[in-house]
Amino acid sequence: MALRPVQVNIKAVDHAAVGRFWAEALGWSAYSPGVTTYVGPAGGPVWPDPVAVGIDVVPVPEPKTATKNRLHLDLATNSPAHQAELVARLRSLGATPADVGQGDDVPWTVLADPEGNEFCVLEPRDVYRDTGPIAAVVVDCEDPRAMARFWGGATDWTVREVTDDQAVLRSAKGGGPYLEFLRKPGGKTVPDRVHLDLLPYPGDDKAAEVARLRSLGATDLDIGQGDVPWTCLADPEGHEFCVLALS
Numbered sequence: 001m002a003l004r005p006v007q008v009n010i011k012a013v014d015h016a017a018v019g020r021f022w023a024e025a026l027g028w029s030a031y032s033p034g035v036t037t038y039v040g041p042a043g044g045p046v047w048p049d050p051v052a053v054g055i056d057v058v059p060v061p062e063p064k065t066a067t068k069n070r071l072h073l074d075l076a077t078n079s080p081a082h083q084a085e086l087v088a089r090l091r092s093l094g095a096t097p098a099d100v101g102q103g104d105d106v107p108w109t110v111l112a113d114p115e116g117n118e119f120c121v122l123e124p125r126d127v128y129r130d131t132g133p134i135a136a137v138v139v140d141c142e143d144p145r146a147m148a149r150f151w152g153g154a155t156d157w158t159v160r161e162v163t164d165d166q167a168v169l170r171s172a173k174g175g176g177p178y179l180e181f182l183r184k185p186g187g188k189t190v191p192d193r194v195h196l197d198l199l200p201y202p203g204d205d206k207a208a209e210v211a212r213l214r215s216l217g218a219t220d221l222d223i224g225q226g227d228v229p230w231t232c233l234a235d236p237e238g239h240e241f242c243v244l245a246l247s
């Protein structure tokens with residue numbers, strides 16, 4: 001029994017516009033299967049994608065506050081020229097420079113999407129050469145070792161590295177993005193604007209999976225979701241996530 005990360009959930013006032021931004025940013029396609037906008041690899045809607053972690057943009061009435069998101073995406077590049085071209089293209093699509101305290105000497109570029117969700121365009125790194133456009137899903141946390149224990153047990157992804165400063169996980173199948181927990185001071189203060197969605201494998205029991213997550217330290221979360229087929233939980237540091245139901 002295990003769960004797989006299948007998509008990053010982003011809340012947006014204009015979900016269609018934010019979905020279009022991310023589709024063009026990643027070279028993917030945007031689909032509107034219902035009230036949300038799903039962004040996944042081009043070639044027709046495949047959900048869940050066997051390799052990529054998609055993006056599901058969900059409509060909400062409230063705009064983002066000035067508070068930095070605790071989860072963001074890192075985008076991969078393959079050369080300095082590619083990095084510069086991608087930053088320029090993203091700016092033309094509506095991205096804006098963002099200051100999250102990175103300083104002037106870092107080799108990556110920090111931007112925000114049209115509704116203020118921060119992300120980074122990385123300089124070329126060999127470790128991300130086979131990830132696709134999303135290099136990593138990055139989560140701020142206080143204790144990377146504790147996050148490695150929880151998320152390593154919660155998902156079928158393999159823990160690749162654990163130190164006091166970071167924990168790195170990736171699908172055991174290879175390909176697709178990394179999941180990285182970086183130590184940052186200060187805990188959660190506002191509801192998460194961006195979170196991960198997990199999915200059971202065919203034949204697995206969702207209720208049993210949710211019970212297993214609770215035994216690992218997850219807690220139930222009420223964000224006003226009402227009677228829905230997915231289950232909202234929080235990890236031991238309060239990062240929100242959802243366990244989806246197989247359709």
